[in-house]
Amino acid sequence: MPIKEADLARVRELPFLKAASEDTFRRLIQGAFLQRFPAGTTLLTEGDSVDFLYIVLDGTVELSGTWNDKETILALLGPLSTFILAAVVLDASALMSATTRDRSDILMISGETLRRVMHEDAAFSFAVSQELAGCYRGLVRSMKSQKLRGGIERLANYLITQRVRQGNAETITLPHEKRVLASLLGMTPENLSRAFASLADYGVVVNGPLVTIGRLVVLTRLAKPDALIDNHAPDDMRGRGKALLEAWPNQPERMTV
Amino acid sequence: MPIKEADLARVRELPFLKAASEDTFRRLIQGAFLQRFPAGTTLLTEGDSVDFLYIVLDGTVELSGTWNDKETILALLGPLSTFILAAVVLDASALMSATTRDRSDILMISGETLRRVMHEDAAFSFAVSQELAGCYRGLVRSMKSQKLRGGIERLANYLITQRVRQGNAETITLPHEKRVLASLLGMTPENLSRAFASLADYGVVVNGPLVTIGRLVVLTRLAKPDALIDNHAPDDMRGRGKALLEAWPNQPERMTV
DNA sequence: TTCCAGCCTTGATCTATGTCAGGGACGATG
DNA sequence: CATCGTCCCTGACATAGATCAAGGCTGGAA
Numbered sequence: 001m002p003i004k005e006a007d008l009a010r011v012r013e014l015p016f017l018k019a020a021s022e023d024t025f026r027r028l029i030q031g032a033f034l035q036r037f038p039a040g041t042t043l044l045t046e047g048d049s050v051d052f053l054y055i056v057l058d059g060t061v062e063l064s065g066t067w068n069d070k071e072t073i074l075a076l077l078g079p080l081s082t083f084i085l086a087a088v089v090l091d092a093s094a095l096m097s098a099t100t101r102d103r104s105d106i107l108m109i110s111g112e113t114l115r116r117v118m119h120e121d122a123a124f125s126f127a128v129s130q131e132l133a134g135c136y137r138g139l140v141r142s143m144k145s146q147k148l149r150g151g152i153e154r155l156a157n158y159l160i161t162q163r164v165r166q167g168n169a170e171t172i173t174l175p176h177e178k179r180v181l182a183s184l185l186g187m188t189p190e191n192l193s194r195a196f197a198s199l200a201d202y203g204v205v206v207n208g209p210l211v212t213i214g215r216l217v218v219l220t221r222l223a224k225p226d227a228l229i230d231n232h233a234p235d236d237m238r239g240r241g242k243a244l245l246e247a248w249p250n251q252p253e254r255m256t257v
Numbered sequence: 258m259p260i261k262e263a264d265l266a267r268v269r270e271l272p273f274l275k276a277a278s279e280d281t282f283r284r285l286i287q288g289a290f291l292q293r294f295p296a297g298t299t300l301l302t303e304g305d306s307v308d309f310l311y312i313v314l315d316g317t318v319e320l321s322g323t324w325n326d327k328e329t330i331l332a333l334l335g336p337l338s339t340f341i342l343a344a345v346v347l348d349a350s351a352l353m354s355a356t357t358r359d360r361s362d363i364l365m366i367s368g369e370t371l372r373r374v375m376h377e378d379a380a381f382s383f384a385v386s387q388e389l390a391g392c393y394r395g396l397v398r399s400m401k402s403q404k405l406r407g408g409i410e411r412l413a414n415y416l417i418t419q420r421v422r423q424g425n426a427e428t429i430t431l432p433h434e435k436r437v438l439a440s441l442l443g444m445t446p447e448n449l450s451r452a453f454a455s456l457a458d459y460g461v462v463v464n465g466p467l468v469t470i471g472r473l474v475v476l477t478r479l480a481k482p483d484a485l486i487d488n489h490a491p492d493d494m495r496g497r498g499k500a501l502l503e504a505w506p507n508q509p510e511r512m513t514v
Numbered sequence: 515t516t517c518c519a520g521c522c523t524t525g526a527t528c529t530a531t532g533t534c535a536g537g538g539a540c541g542a543t544g
Numbered sequence: 545c546a547t548c549g550t551c552c553c554t555g556a557c558a559t560a561g562a563t564c565a566a567g568g569c570t571g572g573a574a
Contacts, residue, residue, distance in 0.1 A: 046485050065397070067405040068481050074400060086390035086397075089383075095397045095485050118383045125382035126346075126375045132389040133343035139396040140322070140343075140352045143331060146403055147443050148324040150530070178552070186404050188532060193553055208552095224325050228303050228352050407560070435522065448561060450523050465522095 003034045003107070007057055011107060014055070014080060019127030024117045031110040037100045044098040050087040052108040056080065059104025062180070063096040073183040074142075076101070076176060086132060088114055101176070144229050151187045155195045156223035157230050158185060159204065163213055164232040171212040260291045260364070264314055268364060271312070271337060276384030281374045288367040294357045301355040307344040309365040313337065316361025319437070320353045330440040331399075333358070333433060343389060345371055358433070401486050408444045412452045413480035414487050415442060416461065420470055421489040428469040 008029065011017055017025060034057070037043065043054065046065060054061075056077050063075040063083060074096055077083055087094050088111040100106075118125040145154055158181070159172070166172045174181060182192035196206050202222050203215030213219055225232070265286065268274055274282060291314070294300065300311065303322060311318075313334050320332040320340060331353055334340055344351050345368040357363075375382040402411055415438070416429070423429045431438060439449035453463050459479050460472030470476055482489070 065401040065405065065485070067401060067483055067486060070405050072401065072404040074397065074404075086393045089386050089390040090394070092394070093485075095394055095401075115383075118386065119379050122376050122379035122382050125379050125386060126372075129346050129375065129382060129386045129389055132386055132393055133346040136343040136389060136393045136396065137347070137349070137352055139393065139400060140331065143396060143400055143403070144322040144324060144329065144352075146400070147329040147331075148322065148327050152530095189552075190533080190554085191531060194531090197553085226324055228322070229324060409560095445562060446522075447524085447563080451561090454523085 001034045001036055001105075003029070003032065007034065007107070010057065010080065011055055014082070016082075016124070016127040016131040020117075020124040021121050024121040024124050027117050028109050028113060031113050032107055034105060034107050036103065036105050039100055039102050039104075041100045041104075042097065043100065043106065044084065044094050044096075046094050046097045049093045050084050050091075051111050052084075053082060053088045053111055053114055054084055054098065055082045055107040055109065057105040057107055059106075060101040060176075061104060061106075062099050062101050064099065064183075065096050071183070072186065073180060076180070076184060078175075082131070085128070086135065089118075089128065089132065091115065101180070138231070141229050141231060146186055148229075151185065151191055152195045152198055153223060154185045154187075155192065156199065156202070156219055157225050159199075159211060159213060160216075160220060160223055160225055161230055161232055162211075163216070170214070171210055174209045174211060258291045258293055258362070260286070260289065264291065264364070267314065267337065268312055271339070273339075273381070273384040273388040277374075277381040278378050281378040281381050284374050285366050285370060288370050289364055291362060291364050293360065293362050296357055296359050296361075298357045298361075299354065300357065300363065301341065301351050301353075303351050303354045306350045307341050307348075308368050309341075310339060310345045310368055310371055311341055311355065312339045312364040312366065314362040314364055316363075317358040317433075318361060318363070319356050319358050321356065321440075322353050328440070329443065330437060333437070333441060335432075339388070342385070343392065346375075346385065346389065348372065358437070395488070398486050398488060403443055405486075408442065408448055409452045409455055410480060411442045411444075412449065413456065413459070413476055414482050416456075416468060416470060417473075417477060417480050417482055418487055418489055419468075420473070427471070428467055431466045431468060 012025065017028070020028065037059075039059075043061070044050065056079055058079055061077045061081070061083065062073055063077065064071055064073045066072075075083075083098060084094060084096075086092075091111065118128060145157070149157070162172045162174070163169070176184075178192055179189040182189045185192065187195070196204065196211075199219070199222075202219045203213065204219060205212040205214060269282065274285070277285065294316075296316075300318070301307065313336055315336055318334045318338070318340065319330055320334065321328055321330045323329075332340075340355060341351060341353075343349075348368065371385075375385060402414070406414070419429045419431070420426070433441075435449055436446040439446045442449065444452070453461065453468075456476070456479075459476045460470065461476060462469040462471060
């Protein structure tokens with residue numbers, strides 16, 4: 001699948017590629033290729049050695065981990081997210097599996113090339129550090145949410161975050177299947193169902209993938225959102241400006257759970 | 258407190274500083290200072306803006322997060338660990354609090370200087386990326402452990418990891434108070450106590466801070482350690498060689514919980 | 515020495531969460 | 545249209561984990 005000019009322009013706007021010199025960018029793109037995958041394709045299995053940096057141009061990718069026949073979703077990535085950057089930088093094997101959830105267009109950049117150009121373009125290298133730092137901080141937030149909050153509270157905060165992202169509409173659309181959301185939030189689908197039921201007392205009405213937050217104040221009092229855990233950066237502020245560089249480094253869809 | 262030559266030599270061996278040029282290193286050190294803190298000193302509170310990169314030269318530092326009057330320990334750092342690097346790179350505020358557990362000697366490097374020299378020394382910048390990538394992957398491991406395993410399994414794996422670290426001796430010494438360990442492992446002290454009691458059936462004998470693993474095979478069958486979650490890199494292999502750069506990037510004491 | 519505070523353990527109890535089983539709604543397919 | 549599969553919800557139950565209360569141990573301070 002040929003890489004269109006428009007695609008190039010889009011990825012060029014990614015903070016960590018924006019910082020790259022013309023030459024660096026050209027070299028990164030030269031060995032890159034763009035591929036379309038159907039839903040459900042496994043791009044990478046945990047333990048695999050990693051040869052490419054992946055960039056989601058379209059679709060959704062799920063990052064998951066397994067142990068002892070159990071699986072958990074660690075992140076859900078939408079367009080203009082990169083993934084597996086840490087493994088590429090260290091030339092190490094993947095700690096997570098990556099699977100497409102929808103049909104997805106993925107740009108793949110040679111890891112070897114990436115490491116090489118990093119040694120020659122300090123500004124680019126710095127931007128990669130920022131990208132990684134943002135990923136790290138996203139995970140710290142998730143970890144805090146996971147260890148400090150109960151399931152209902154995690155869900156309540158998820159809903160509030162989605163609400164902000166979706167323009168503060170009273171009714172939001174869940175961007176993923178409920179069982180996927182459950183795994184992301186660290187609970188079983190059954191439990192998520194019950195958690196939604198509990199939230200009825202707080203003005204939350206569920207209708208399939210549509211969730212109406214009737215009394216935001218009440219829900220917020222339960223959720224107790226925290227700037228050091230939750231990341232409410234709205235859609236149209238993502239990926240722009242230093243203040244928000246950290247907020248949604250490269251995973252617009254990654255949820256702080 | 259003056260910075261001794263011996264201290265400089267030690268930090269120079271840190272992978273991410275080893276990659277720095279003489280000039281870069283000199284500039285980093287010029288504005289740095291070394292300070293001794295008593296046990297229990299708060300170096301940084303979550304939400305604070307971060308002006309320095311911290312390096313533990315001696316002692317122990319605890320990284321913790323709070324929400325709704327609850328607290329959890331996210332990492333425990335021993336000598337030659339850096340911390341708060343991600344916030345420094347992004348010039349963002351801290352997501353975790355940092356507190357000394359023992360009397361500790363801490364080297365503080367100006368964050369502003371660090372960012373500046375990164376723009377001029379690509380090799381150094383790359384090494385910082387590797388450091389951050391290692392931190393990120395450490396957290397991914399923790400997250401998987403937290404979401405996929407139960408408390409007893411987390412403890413069992415912790416013990417096995419410690420055993421490897423402490424030279425495969427049958428009896429290991431817990432490096433921290435049990436209530437601290439409990440928080441790190443994501444459980445209450447009471448529960449940790451009971452978890453230890455359960456492990457008696459698997460040949461684990463506890464005597465204060467001394468833990469004897471009588472039948473490693475039996476314990477291992479319970480723990481099901483996994484190379485993609487647990488990090489068994491022994492003490493004398495830390496911080497050396499590319500293969501292990503990732504393993505214990507900068508937190509020799511950080512536990513994958 | 516005596517006293518006290520902090521740490522750890524233990525038992526009883528409660529709550530949150532997981533597991534299992536059943537059934538309804540919906541959409542794809544024949 | 546009928547059927548099947550998937551997703552989701554719900555109830556009953558089991559288990560893990562948290563909480564509360566009490567008591568033992570130990571090490572430092574008076």
